[in-house]
Amino acid sequence: MKKKNKISKKTIIIFIVLAIIGLIYFIPLEWVTASSLRPSGSLYEYTEPLNMETFIPVNITFENYVNIFTQQHFGRALMNSLIVACSTVLLTLLVSSMAGFALAKFDFPGKKIVFAIVLITFMVPFESIVIPLYLTVSALGFINTYAALILPGVANGLAIFLFNQFFSEIPTEILEAARIDGASWFRIYRKIVIPLSVPAIITVIVMVFMFQWNSLFWPLVATHSTRLEVVQVAISANRMTEATHWANLFSSAVAGSIPPMVLFFFLQKYFVRGISGTGLKS
Amino acid sequence: MKKIALFLLVVFFAVIGFAKTNLEVLWMGWPTDKVMTLVNEFQAANPDISVDVQLVPYTQLFQTIEVRLSGNSSTPDVFIVDGPLNPSYAIRGNLLALDEYFSEEELEPFFDSSIETATFDGKLYSIPYTTSSVGLYFNKEIFDEYGIPYPPETPGERLTWEEVAEIAKKLTIDENGDGTPDVWGLIIEQIDRPYQLLPLVQSLGGEVISPDGLSTAGYLTSEEFLKAADFYWNLFNGWKVSPQGLNNSSISREYFGNGKAAMMLGADWNINRLAEFEDLEYGLSPHPYFEGGIAVTPTGSWHVGINANTKNVAASVDFVKFLTSKEALAEWNQLFGHLPARQDSYDLLEEEFSKPEWQILLYEMDHTAMARPVTPGFLQYELILRETFNSIHYGSDPEQSLKDAETRIDRELRKFK
Numbered sequence: 131m132k133k134k135n136k137i138s139k140k141t142i143i144i145f146i147v148l149a150i151i152g153l154i155y156f157i158p159l160e161w162v163t164a165s166s167l168r169p170s171g172s173l174y175e176y177t178e179p180l181n182m183e184t185f186i187p188v189n190i191t192f193e194n195y196v197n198i199f200t201q202q203h204f205g206r207a208l209m210n211s212l213i214v215a216c217s218t219v220l221l222t223l224l225v226s227s228m229a230g231f232a233l234a235k236f237d238f239p240g241k242k243i244v245f246a247i248v249l250i251t252f253m254v255p256f257e258s259i260v261i262p263l264y265l266t267v268s269a270l271g272f273i274n275t276y277a278a279l280i281l282p283g284v285a286n287g288l289a290i291f292l293f294n295q296f297f298s299e300i301p302t303e304i305l306e307a308a309r310i311d312g313a314s315w316f317r318i319y320r321k322i323v324i325p326l327s328v329p330a331i332i333t334v335i336v337m338v339f340m341f342q343w344n345s346l347f348w349p350l351v352a353t354h355s356t357r358l359e360v361v362q363v364a365i366s367a368n369r370m371t372e373a374t375h376w377a378n379l380f381s382s383a384v385a386g387s388i389p390p391m392v393l394f395f396f397l398q399k400y401f402v403r404g405i406s407g408t409g410l411k412s
Numbered sequence: 413m414k415k416i417a418l419f420l421l422v423v424f425f426a427v428i429g430f431a432k433t434n435l436e437v438l439w440m441g442w443p444t445d446k447v448m449t450l451v452n453e454f455q456a457a458n459p460d461i462s463v464d465v466q467l468v469p470y471t472q473l474f475q476t477i478e479v480r481l482s483g484n485s486s487t488p489d490v491f492i493v494d495g496p497l498n499p500s501y502a503i504r505g506n507l508l509a510l511d512e513y514f515s516e517e518e519l520e521p522f523f524d525s526s527i528e529t530a531t532f533d534g535k536l537y538s539i540p541y542t543t544s545s546v547g548l549y550f551n552k553e554i555f556d557e558y559g560i561p562y563p564p565e566t567p568g569e570r571l572t573w574e575e576v577a578e579i580a581k582k583l584t585i586d587e588n589g590d591g592t593p594d595v596w597g598l599i600i601e602q603i604d605r606p607y608q609l610l611p612l613v614q615s616l617g618g619e620v621i622s623p624d625g626l627s628t629a630g631y632l633t634s635e636e637f638l639k640a641a642d643f644y645w646n647l648f649n650g651w652k653v654s655p656q657g658l659n660n661s662s663i664s665r666e667y668f669g670n671g672k673a674a675m676m677l678g679a680d681w682n683i684n685r686l687a688e689f690e691d692l693e694y695g696l697s698p699h700p701y702f703e704g705g706i707a708v709t710p711t712g713s714w715h716v717g718i719n720a721n722t723k724n725v726a727a728s729v730d731f732v733k734f735l736t737s738k739e740a741l742a743e744w745n746q747l748f749g750h751l752p753a754r755q756d757s758y759d760l761l762e763e764e765f766s767k768p769e770w771q772i773l774l775y776e777m778d779h780t781a782m783a784r785p786v787t788p789g790f791l792q793y794e795l796i797l798r799e800t801f802n803s804i805h806y807g808s809d810p811e812q813s814l815k816d817a818e819t820r821i822d823r824e825l826r827k828f829k
Contacts, residue, residue, distance in 0.1 A: 201445075261482045268485065347472055351479045354436065354466035354488075356444065366469040367441050373685055374662035 160185060166194055166384045170377035194381035198364075204382055206357070207364035212389065214279045214360060215342040221284040222338045223331060229285075230293025231319050235305060245294070252287035256348070264351055278352035279360070283342055289334045296330035297323060332400035336393065343390050361386045434462040435727050438480060438488040440714065441469040446747040454734045461727045474791065481506045481719070489722040490731055493538045495529040495712040495783070496790040499625070503788040503828065507537040508718040513729045514539065521738065521754040525711050525783040532786065538715035539736045540753030542744070545773040545781065546608060546710045548576070548697040549668060549676040549686070554583060554595060563697035565768060567775035570698040570707060573612070573643060576675065580653035583674035594672070597653030601664040601678040604801040606794055607710050607784060608677060612640035614708040614782055615701045625787030626829055628821045632814045640702075641810035648805045656806055668694075679710075680773050684749035696769040699776060711781035713750065751777070792824035 167187045198204040232238075233245050263282055272278040300323060308318045324331070346362035353359075365386055368379040439447060444467060451463050466488070468476045477491055481501075493501060501507045514536065519527060526540035548563060548571070555562055560579055563571050571579075580597025587594050602608045610620050618636025621628055631637065647654040655673075658664050668676040669689035676682070677699075686692060701707040716735055718728045734740060741752035742760040751773070752758065758765050758774070765774060787793055800817040804810050 260479055264479050265483045268483075347475065350468055350472050350476045354438070354464065356467075363469070366471065367444075367467065369469055369471060370441055371470045371661070373665075373681070374660070376662070376666075 157185070162380050163384050165376070166380035167191060168377070170194065170375075194377040195385065198378050198382045198385065202364060202367070202378065202382070203356070203359070204364055204385060207359045207361050208386070208389065210276075210358060211343055211361040211386075214276060215339045217276070217280045218283045218342045219335050219338045221280065222286050222289050223334060225284055226286055226289035226334065227293045227324065227327070227331070228319065229290045231297055231323055233290070233294045234297035234300075235302065248287045248290050248294075250287075251285075252291070260348070260351065267352060272352075274353050274355055274358065276358065279342075279349055279358070282348070282352075283338065283345075286334075286338060286341075289338060292330055292334060292337075293327070296327050300326055329400055332397050336397055339393060340390060434464050435490060435724055435731055436488040437463055437465045437731070438477060438491040439465050439467050440473060440492050441467045442748060449747060450735065450740055450744060453740075454731060457734070458727075458730060461730070463731065484721050486719065486721045486723050489719055489724050489728045491717055491719065492541075493715040493717040495526070495538075495540070495715050496785070496787075496794070498530055498538050498715060498717070499532040499786055499788040500790055501717065502532040502535070502537040505720055506717075508720045508722065508725070508728075509535040509537060510539065510718065510729075510732075511536050514733075518733075521756040523711075523753055523755065523777060523781075525777075525781050526715075526753045529712050529783045529786065530715055532788075538717040539732055541716050541736055541741070542713040542750035543711055543753040543777065544679050544681070544713045544751055545699075545776045546611075546677060546679050547699055547769075547772055547776070549678050549682060550695050550697060551668065551671060551674050552693045552695055554671065554674045558583060558585075562695055565695050565697055565772070567772045568698060568779070571700045572703040573615075573700045574703050576700050577643070577646070577651060577653070580647070580675065581651055584651075584653045593655075596655050596667070596673045597651075597675065598647060599654060599658060599664050599667055599673040599676040599678075600647075601661050601676055601682070603659050603664070603805060604798040606797045606801075607712075608679075609640075609644065609797075609801055610784065611699070611708040611710050611782065612643065612702070613637045615705040616640060617705060621785040621787055621793070625785060625789070626825050628793070628818050628825070630818075632818045632821075633811065637814065638811055641804060641814060643702075644801070645804050645807075645810050649807045654805075659802065668692075680751055681749055683769055696772055698772050699780070707780045708782045709776040709780045710784075711777060712783050713753070715753075787825070788828045789821070789825045793821055796821050796824070 161184070164185055164187045167190045169189055169191050170193070229248070233241065233248070267273060267278050267282065272281065304322060305318050308322055309315075313321070344362060345360070346366060349358075349360045349363055361382075365379065365382045368375040368382065437451075447465060447467060451465055455461070455463055473492075474494070474497070480488060480491075484505075493507070498507070519536070522540050523543055526543055527536070530536055530538045530540055550563055552562065560582060563576075563579075576598065582597070583595060584593050584597040585595040586592065600608060606620075613620055613636055616636035616639055618634050618640070619631055620637070621631055648656050655667070658667065664676060665678070665682060665685060667673045668678070668682075669686055669692050671692070683696070686694060699707065699709045716732050718725070718732060722728050736754070738754060738756045738760065741754055741757040744750055745752055745757065745761060745764075752761075764770065784790070785793070796817050800813050804813050
C-alpha cells in the first residue's frame with residue numbers, strides 16, 4: 131500500500147510539472163488565437179494587467195478571417211502552399227527512397243563518398259547555398275514557376291539518410307530470396323521494401339511537408355508573382371516597417387497552421403513511431 | 413505511379429507563364445491595393461510597358477535584394493533602395509548611375525539631405541522616394557492628470573533631453589504597486605535603430621563615423637557618444653522610465669496609443685496611425701536636444717534605384733520618373749502617409765500639411781534634419797550598432813559595449829578600403 135502511495139504522489143508531481151510546461155507552450159498560442167478574434171486595433175488593450183480578458187476575447191468577431199480571404203487572397207496562398215508541399219512530398223518520397231534503397235542495399239564504387247555528400251547536404255545551412263542555388267535555378271529558367279519552389283527541395287539529404295537507415299534494417303536475405311524467385315530490383319523495391327517502410331515514409335511526409343509549408347525566404351527569392359504567393363509570404367506581408375497589421379497577422383497565422391495540424395493529427399501515431407523506430411533499432 | 417506522374421505533368425505545365433517583355437520591380441511589402449493604384453496609373457499611361465511588382469516583407473527585403481542581384485542578374489529592373497544602403501549597392505556595381513537621365517531641373521525639388529544620401533563618389537545612384545522625421549509625441553490626458561505642463565507645440569521650440577528625463581520620472585507611474593509601472597514615462601519607438609538614436613550623439617556635436625565612412629575607432633567611444641549612451645542606459649536601467657524589450661515599432665505605438673506611456677519619441681508615420689486609437693488625445697512637440705547642444709533630427713527613407721545590368725533602361729527610367737513625380741509622391745502620401753521626398757509635392761497637399769503637427773515636422777526637415785552616415789558598410793554598421801544598443805538597454809556597460817562595437821564594425825569596414 132505504502133509503495134503504491136509513493137508512486138502516485140510522484141506521478142502527481144510529474145503530472146503537475148508536465149502540465150505547467152504544457153501550459154507554457156499553450157498560452158502564447160492561445161493568446162494568438164484569442165487575439166485573432168478581437169476587433170482590429172484593440173489587441174494590446176488587455177495585455178496589462180494580466181487577467182482573464184487577456185486570454186478570452188470579449189467581443190468576438192470573425193472579420194479578421196473574412197478580411198484575409200476576401201482582401202488578401204489568402205485562399206490562393208493556401209492553395210499554392212498545398213500544391214508545392216504535396217508535390218515536393220510525392221517527388222521526395224520517390225527520389226529519396228530509391229536513393230536510400232540503393233545506398234542501403236547495393237555495393238558500388240564510391241558509395242561511401244556519395245553517402246558522405248548526402249550527409250553534408252543537410253548539414254550546410256540554407257543561407258550559405260541560397261545564392262548558388264538561385265543562380266542554378268535561374269540558369270535552368272525556373273525562376274517564377276512552381277518548379278523553382280518544388281525541385282530544390284526534392285533531393286532531400288535528411289530523407290535519404292532516414293530511408294537508408296530504415297532500409298538497412300530490412301534483412302538482405304528477404305530481398306535475395308525474392309531475387310532468386312525472379313523479381314526485378316524495382317519490383318522488390320515496390321512490393322517488399324516500400325510496404326515494410328510505412329513509419330519512415332510517414333516521417334518523411336511530415337518532415338518535408340512542414341519544411342515546405344514553413345519556407346519563407348526561398349519562395350520570396352525564387353518567385354515574384356502574386357499568383358505564386360505561398361502561405362508564409364502571405365502571413366508576413368502583414369508586417370511592414372512602420373506598422374504591423376496584427377489582426378490580419380494573427381488570423382492568417384492561425385488559418386495557415388490548420389493544414390499542417392490536420393496532417394499531423396492523422397499521421398501522429400506513425401510519426402512518433404517512425405522517429406523512435408529509426409533511432410532505436412540496432 | 414501513373415497518377416503521380418500525371419499530377420506532376422499538370423503541375424509543371426500549368427505554371428509556364430506568358431513570356432512578355434516587362435519591367436520587374438522589387439518593392440517593399442506595402443499593401444498591394446495601395447501600391448497597385450500607382451502602378452496601374454503608370455500602365456494606363458504606358459500601355460507598351462507591363463510592370464510586374466513583387467512586394468517583399470520588410471524583414472526579408474534586404475536579403476532578397478542581395479540574392480536577386482547576385483551574379484549580375486539583369487532583373488529586377490527597378491528596386492527599392494533604403495537610403496543609407498545606396499553606397500553599398502553603388503560600390504558593388506548594382507546601381508545604374510542616373511546623372512545622364514535626370515536633369516538638374518528635375519532634381520531641384522528634392523530635399524538636399526535626400527540627394528546627399530543618393531550620391532556616392534560624386535554620382536547620383538538613386539532617386540529619393542520618401543523621407544521622414546521624428547518628434548516627441550505626448551499623451552495630453554496623462555499630462556493633465558498629473559498636472560504637468562505640456563511640452564511646446566510650436567515649430568522650433570523644444571525641450572532639452574534633461575527636461576524630458578525629469579518629466580519622464582514624474583510620469584512613470586505604478587498605481588497598483590505591483591512593481592511594474594502602469595504608465596511609462598518615455599518610449600523610444602525604434603529602441604535600437606541608429607536612425608532614431610544617432611541624433612542624440614549628433615545633438616552633442618559628436619560624429620558617428622569617420623568622414624570617409626570607413627572607420628569608427630574613436631568615434632563610438634567619443635565623449636559625446638558616451639554621454640548620449642549613458643543617457644540612453646539611464647532611461648532603461650538608472651531612472652527606469654522606459655520599458656525594456658519593446659523592440660518593435662508597432663508594439664511601441666500600441667503602448668502609447670493605449671495610454672501605457674506618457675511620451676513617445678516617434679517618427680512621422682505615427683500621425684496617421686495613431687488615429688486608430690479613438691480615445692487617445694495626444695500632442696506633438698519638436699524633437700528634444702541636449703542642453704548646450706544643437707537640435708538634430710533623423711531623416712531619410714526609401715529611394716528608387718535602377719539595376720545597372722537591366723536590359724530595359726529606357727522603360728526603367730520612365731517608371732522611376734513617374735514614381736518620383738510631384739503628383740505620384742503626393743498621391744502616395746494620401747495612400748499610405750509617407751512624407752514625399754520632394755518639396756513641391758507638399759504644394760498639392762496644402763490642406764493636410766497646414767495642420768500644426770505636420771508644420772512641426774516640415775520645419776525639422778528644413779532646418780535640423782541630418783542624414784544617416786554615408787558608408788558602403790552601412791548594413792554591417794547598422795546591424796552591429798543595433799545589437800549594441802539592444803544590450804545597453806538591457807543593462808550592459810555602455811563604454812565596454814561601444815568599444816566592442818568599434819572593433820567589430822571596423823573589422824567589417826576593412827573590406828571596403
